[in-house]
Amino acid sequence: MSDIQRPVVRPRRLRTTPAMRDLVAETELAARQLVLPMFVREGAGEPVPISSMPGVVQHSRDSLRKAAAEAAEAGLRGVMLFGVPERKDASGSGATDPDGILxxxxxxxxxxxxDAxxxxxxxxxxxFTDHGHCGVLDAAGRVDNDATLERYAEMARVQAAAGAGLVGPSGMMDGQVAVVRAALDGAGHEDVGILAYSAKYASAFYGPFREAVDSSLQGDRRTYQQDARNAREGVREALLDIEEGADIVMVxxxxxxxxxxxxxxDAAGEVGVPVAAYNISGEYAMVEAAAANGWIDREPAILETLTAIRRAGADMILTYWATEAAAFLR
Incomplete structure (x- = not known):
């Protein structure tokens, strides 16, 4: 050892104790940055487990209220709600019914x-559609972009009237943010924000979500969701949504x-627009399955996953672990 030149620069000095590591940590993960997605099932008397997402349920209205209160108590600052109706039709009429489940x-x-x-x-x-697509279909069975925008405008007005603080257009229709913004403003809901699903990819990891919402999907969504091979396109979509009035953009x-x-x-930061990321159902299911088999340590894996998303640039994360992760962080 005496012949080896000892290093002067030792990065390990900043890893010596938990306090030291906390002192120099570059990335913060906090409960306030987490949003809990929740499903509510019309007519349910009690929560219905989702088999591919252990620990996640289709809520009854009563259990949804309880879970929301628990989320607020845990320090979360947001919840994203999805409805699971008893009946579906071609136009998704339940989405715009003021008495619809969502x-x-x-x-x-x-x-x-x-306001918590x-x-x-x-x-x-x-x-809400019996064909499972994110929009209405034309005579040839294709998703009709502009006819769908009319439905989105009505959905925005109804959700805002119900009390939503943010609406999340997630269908990847061209022009959806501009139409939703105009609909909200025209109905006197100027203070309701838009969380735009801007870069939403046609992914193999949505499978468990399809169970969670009892999806009726026929075919696929590759004509309107993005191609996994394209990155520049995701930036373009986000910038277009910002131009149209999005308050937050999401990947x-x-x-x-x-x-x-x-x-x-990086692109949204130049104009001061926050960025969200959705830690989706398949990502959740993979960690849960591996942990259940004893292949990984569950709690550190959850926190490492969420920290990676924050480190990549997300200001907020939609994750099914939100309430539980908040407890870990405490």
Whole structure:
């Protein structure tokens, strides 16, 4: 050892103790940055487990209110709500019915938690259509972009009237943010924000979500969701949404698209627009399955996953672990 030149620069000095590591940590993960997606099932008397997402349920209206209160108590600052209706049709009429399950759920949660949480509504037709697509179909069975925008405008007005603080247009229709913004402003809901699903990719990791919303999807969504091979396109979509009035832009999925998230965060940061990322159902299911088999240590894996998404540039993360992760962080 005496013949070896000892290093002068020792990065390990800044890793010696937990306090030292905390002192120099570059990335913060906090409960306030987490948003809990929740599903509410019309007619459910009690929560219905989702087999491919252990620990996640289709809520009843009562259990949804309780879960929202727990989320607020845990320090979360937002929830994203998805409705699971009893009946579906070609136009997704349940999405714009003021007494439809999603709109009732928004009102329920707002009444339960007030301003403690930002209550967000998924603004898309896929949960409500009998064909499972995010828009209405034309005579040839293709998703009709502009006819769908009319439905989105109506959804925005109804969700805002129910009390939503943010609406989340997630269907990847061209021009959706501009139409939703105009609809909200025209109905006197200028203070309701738009969380735009800007870079949403046609992903293999959505499978468990399809169970969660009892999806009726026929075919696929590759004509309107983005191609996994394209990164620049994700930035372009986000910048277009910002031009149209998006208050927050989002990348979905998160883990397989961390490079896109970084690019979008850099571009949105130049104009001061926050960026969200959705840690989706398949990402959740993979960690849960591996942990259940004893292949990974569950809690550190969850926190490492969420930290990676923050490190890549997300200001906020939609994740099914949100309430539990907040407890870990405490």
């Amino acid at each position: 709109n009732l759920a928004i009102a329920d949660v707002v009444a339960e938690v007030g 949480l930002v209550v967000m509504g998924d603004l898309c037709l896929d949960e 979905k999925p998160a883990l397989a698209y961390l490079d896109v998230l970084r690019r979008v965060a």
